[in-house]
Amino acid sequence: MYIQSLKINGYKKFKDFTIDFSPHINVLIGENEAGKSTILEAIDIVLNQKTFISPNASFEQYFNQEIVQEYKFQPSIKNLPKIEIELFFNDEKDIRSEYFNGLHSSFSPTMKTGIKFTYKFDESHHELLDVLYEGNYDETFIPLDYYIAEWNTFAGRKYINKNSPLKNVLIDNSIRKNNLFDSYSRRIYINKLAPPDRQNLSHQFRKNVQHFVNSNTEKLNLQDYSFGIDEGKTVLENLLDLKSEGVSIQNKGKGKENLIKTEIALEVKSDLILLEEPENHLSYLNTRKLIKDIQNKCDGAQIIITTHDPLIVSRLDLRNTIWICNRRYYSLKNIPLETAEYFMKTDNMQLLNYILAQRVILVEGNSEYILLPQLTINTFNYTLEKHVVELLSGGGITYKHYIELSKIVKNRLLVITDNDGDQETINSISETNKENSNVLIKCSPDINEFTFEVCLFNSNQSKLQTISEKKPGTTAEYRKKALNQNLAYMLKNKTEAALRISEEDDYKTHVLLPQYIQEGIEWLIQK
Amino acid sequence: MAHSKIMLAVAGSGKTHYIANHLNPSANNLVITYTRQNVDNLKKELKKVNGELPKNTHVLTFSSFLYRWILKPFEPILTIGNKTAFITSGVEIIKSPEPLSILGKPNPRYMKKDDYRHYLYFEKYYVSRMSELILAQSKEVLKKMFERLKHFCDHLYFDELQDFMGKDFDLLNHFISEPDLDVFAVGDFHQHSVSKSDFTASKPYLKKGKAYLSKDEYKLLFKGKAHIDESTLIKSRRVPVKICTFISSKLGIYIESASLIQGHYELLEDEQKIIHTLEDTDTVKLFYNNSALYTCSPTINWGYSKGDTYKKGCIILTKTFDSLFDENFSCTHLSPAQVNPLYVAMTRSTHELFFIKEKDFRKFKTKYAGS
Numbered sequence: 001m002y003i004q005s006l007k008i009n010g011y012k013k014f015k016d017f018t019i020d021f022s023p024h025i026n027v028l029i030g031e032n033e034a035g036k037s038t039i040l041e042a043i044d045i046v047l048n049q050k051t052f053i054s055p056n057a058s059f060e061q062y063f064n065q066e067i068v069q070e071y072k073f074q075p076s077i078k079n080l081p082k083i084e085i086e087l088f089f090n091d092e093k094d095i096r097s098e099y100f101n102g103l104h105s106s107f108s109p110t111m112k113t114g115i116k117f118t119y120k121f122d123e124s125h126h127e128l129l130d131v132l133y134e135g136n137y138d139e140t141f142i143p144l145d146y147y148i149a150e151w152n153t154f155a156g157r158k159y160i161n162k163n164s165p166l167k168n169v170l171i172d173n174s175i176r177k178n179n180l181f182d183s184y185s186r187r188i189y190i191n192k193l194a195p196p197d198r199q200n201l202s203h204q205f206r207k208n209v210q211h212f213v214n215s216n217t218e219k220l221n222l223q224d225y226s227f228g229i230d231e232g233k234t235v236l237e238n239l240l241d242l243k244s245e246g247v248s249i250q251n252k253g254k255g256k257e258n259l260i261k262t263e264i265a266l267e268v269k270s271d272l273i274l275l276e277e278p279e280n281h282l283s284y285l286n287t288r289k290l291i292k293d294i295q296n297k298c299d300g301a302q303i304i305i306t307t308h309d310p311l312i313v314s315r316l317d318l319r320n321t322i323w324i325c326n327r328r329y330y331s332l333k334n335i336p337l338e339t340a341e342y343f344m345k346t347d348n349m350q351l352l353n354y355i356l357a358q359r360v361i362l363v364e365g366n367s368e369y370i371l372l373p374q375l376t377i378n379t380f381n382y383t384l385e386k387h388v389v390e391l392l393s394g395g396g397i398t399y400k401h402y403i404e405l406s407k408i409v410k411n412r413l414l415v416i417t418d419n420d421g422d423q424e425t426i427n428s429i430s431e432t433n434k435e436n437s438n439v440l441i442k443c444s445p446d447i448n449e450f451t452f453e454v455c456l457f458n459s460n461q462s463k464l465q466t467i468s469e470k471k472p473g474t475t476a477e478y479r480k481k482a483l484n485q486n487l488a489y490m491l492k493n494k495t496e497a498a499l500r501i502s503e504e505d506d507y508k509t510h511v512l513l514p515q516y517i518q519e520g521i522e523w524l525i526q527k
Numbered sequence: 528m529a530h531s532k533i534m535l536a537v538a539g540s541g542k543t544h545y546i547a548n549h550l551n552p553s554a555n556n557l558v559i560t561y562t563r564q565n566v567d568n569l570k571k572e573l574k575k576v577n578g579e580l581p582k583n584t585h586v587l588t589f590s591s592f593l594y595r596w597i598l599k600p601f602e603p604i605l606t607i608g609n610k611t612a613f614i615t616s617g618v619e620i621i622k623s624p625e626p627l628s629i630l631g632k633p634n635p636r637y638m639k640k641d642d643y644r645h646y647l648y649f650e651k652y653y654v655s656r657m658s659e660l661i662l663a664q665s666k667e668v669l670k671k672m673f674e675r676l677k678h679f680c681d682h683l684y685f686d687e688l689q690d691f692m693g694k695d696f697d698l699l700n701h702f703i704s705e706p707d708l709d710v711f712a713v714g715d716f717h718q719h720s721v722s723k724s725d726f727t728a729s730k731p732y733l734k735k736g737k738a739y740l741s742k743d744e745y746k747l748l749f750k751g752k753a754h755i756d757e758s759t760l761i762k763s764r765r766v767p768v769k770i771c772t773f774i775s776s777k778l779g780i781y782i783e784s785a786s787l788i789q790g791h792y793e794l795l796e797d798e799q800k801i802i803h804t805l806e807d808t809d810t811v812k813l814f815y816n817n818s819a820l821y822t823c824s825p826t827i828n829w830g831y832s833k834g835d836t837y838k839k840g841c842i843i844l845t846k847t848f849d850s851l852f853d854e855n856f857s858c859t860h861l862s863p864a865q866v867n868p869l870y871v872a873m874t875r876s877t878h879e880l881f882f883i884k885e886k887d888f889r890k891f892k893t894k895y896a897g898s
Contacts (some may be wrong), residue, residue, distance in 0.1 A: 095584075095585060096582070103602070
């Protein structure tokens with residue numbers, strides 16, 4: 001059994017949000033605060049009855065703020081904020097799934113298999129509250145004392161985590177909360193040992209504690225009283241600590257601790273592994289080791305990972321990525337295999353930036369990468385940052401892989417490329433441009449302008465008349481063709497020329513973008 | 528065609544044993560019986576056969592089955608009298624619904640079927656009206672219910688078939704008639720009308736007409752829907768030879784013994800013998816009712832002994848049966864409701880069975896009646 005989807009209503013960031021998962025690996029990415037961790041939390045709340053099980057705690061902070069505002073604007077019992085989280089499982093023809101299957105979900109009258117968590121006003125207090133509303137009651141106050149948390153299966157039966165259909169473990173390596181350690185040790189213990197063994201160990205433990213008390217009665221004796229052991233504190237499960245070579249893994253340094261925790265989790269047979277930012281505190285090499293472990297050991301388990309690490313995203317197959325943005329999700333599962341493999345092989349460190357950016361310029365070479373920010377200011381009087389444009393270097397002909405990505409993440413992509421002096425290239429680019437409204441490929445329409453430097457020189461001839469003086473010996477030819485000496489210099493020393501134009505006062509604020517790039521940027525920054 | 532099988536058995540022929548041994552432990556099985564005690568018996572037997580309870584085999588009472596499997600999952604689309612999509616909070620096990628009439632007079636507190644209170648006591652289902660409620664649903668809803676059942680369950684076993692009466696019987700017949708649903712039902716026809724259950728519809732098998740059916744008439748109710756097997760569980764493994772012969776001749780209920788024990792039965796009339804037996808803690812004393820009032824433990828009511836096995840039993844007869852040992856005794860003038868409880872009581876012992884006449888016991892009644 002695995003989690004097919006999760007529906008969140010009114011919890012934290014999510015007013016109404018649904019996300020689908022694949023049965024194997026799911027890599028959640030997104031900006032900070034996009035809600036990645038909230039998704040793992042929500043699963044934990046439903047499946048393991050976390051957080052809301054403790055009485056007397058205030059849960060006001062968990063409500064979706066939009067819903068709270070709506071209530072405050074129009075306070076009534078009907079409008080009281082509530083939280084609903086539904087966890088949907090795949091359908092299995094197994095009698096044990098029956099306990100989860102029925103119409104008690106938001107999909108009624110369609111049969112679904114799963115669990116629903118609700119945190120809401122307890123209707124049995126209805127009358128009491130009616131009275132309150134009539135009096136001088138502060139209506140914008142949420143009567144949390146009359147709220148109840150309920151877990152029901154879609155069959156309408158009470159759910160308790162003892163009946164969890166998925167053996168699961170949550171490893172939270174995020175910087176924010178790191179004191180979940182003992183509960184982690186406990187979960188591993190529960191997953192690893194069968195109930196009879198746990199009972200036996202617990203029994204032995206208590207017997208030994210009792211033995212200790214019995215054999216020290218005299219010393220533990222006071223006049224009218226005697227010391228005993230607090231049974232609530234001597235619960236074996238609460239005292240467990242994971243050790244590696246005799247040292248508590250809490251004392252092994254964050255990176256090591258993280259690695260060990262994840263390794264152990266992967267070794268224990270779980271149906272579901274929830275990993276929160278596994279890359280934290282890990283070096284590049286250790287992150288790679290961790291990824292290998294995940295790939296080799298997960299063995300049929302469903303894994304849901306949140307990450308900020310492009311290495312994890314690309315190595316665990318881009319098609320497993322789910323991008324969370326603006327309270328929506330975009331699955332990259334339909335990315336072509338070729339594209340996924342391309343990113344997997346290249347350890348592309350800018351991949352995550354690419355997906356998370358709303359507007360991207362992808363350039364072919366270093367020169368464009370160096371010059372574009374400055375020339376944009378010179379040409380348009382604004383910066384690329386102002387329009388939240390991410391400038392990335394695509395390294396050659398690989399832009400088609402990025403286009404595949406953009407088709408799914410729907411960001412606005414401008415590709416700046418060369419026509420290589422080939423009319424066919426120009427034609428095929430204009431064909432490709434017709435296919436996607438969010439992607440524009442720009443090259444010079446003139447086959448004589450076969451590369452960026454030529455275009456740049458042609459549009460800024462007067463300003464670049466002396467650039468070759470740095471290397472007076474430069475011959476006025478390129479690839480055995482006669483050329484202006486300055487242009488020849490730029491072509492033969494591409495990076496040097498670009499750096500000089502971006503730095504030297506003669507050029508820095510004077511050189512403008514070639515026409516085709518100007519057109520491209522104007523298209524890109526449109527609303 | 529008819530996948531379903533009805534097996535008519537005699538008392539002590541090993542119905543529970545048969546189910547436990549014939550059930551495929553790797554399939555999805557649902558084993559349903561009337562009483563909680565029988566749920567435990569079935570689980571015990573299944574554990575004995577398989578080492579542990581097969582993980583895909585669920586054993587539950589008929590009322591739990593109706594609630595958890597049929598009603599509860601569908602509440603959002605159920606029609607309960609004049610209510611729809613009502614979410615209940617469980618099953619009412621103490622209160623019974625107001626009947627249509629009391630002692631032949633119309634009951635003003637009776638709720639008609641178009642009122643949800645016909646089926647519900649506050650937010651809970653009346654146990655005795657769940658089958659009726661299910662049968663009152665639309666064809667579409669019923670179809671969904673059966674589809675769900677078939678989805679999760681490969682084999683459906685019903686024990687205590689004879690206890691299904693009234694609407695429960697109609698519903699059972701629905702299950703049996705359902706194509707692609709593999710139902711196996713086993714029961715002892717002659718143990719019907721012997722109440723021990725959580726609830727037994729006090730209604731005849733048929734909607735109208737005769738209150739009681741003969742075994743042949745009963746068989747006709749399943750005609751064409753299920754294969755009826757009357758030969759596999761014909762012999763009692765519990766009841767010894769002599770007692771079987773005695774039952775067959777006196778009660779007119781045919782029962783054969785598969786036991787190697789000849790057995791012994793005896794009418795006690797000697798006071799010393801009566802006292803000795805009543806005070807023997809290895810002998811279970813079977814009273815028609817109110818057995819808990821007597822101090823000569825262990826004691827049990829005839830009806831409640833259903834499913835039990837004792838080595839030695841002692842039946843305290845009722846006036847009706849004081850003449851049981853008379854040569855010309857006949858029970859043709861008695862109803863199954865009178866005969867069947869005695870049949871149940873008489874089929875408990877594996878070795879010895881004693882009888883005490885009502886008029887003889889009366890002398891000791893005060894002696895053994897607790898305060």
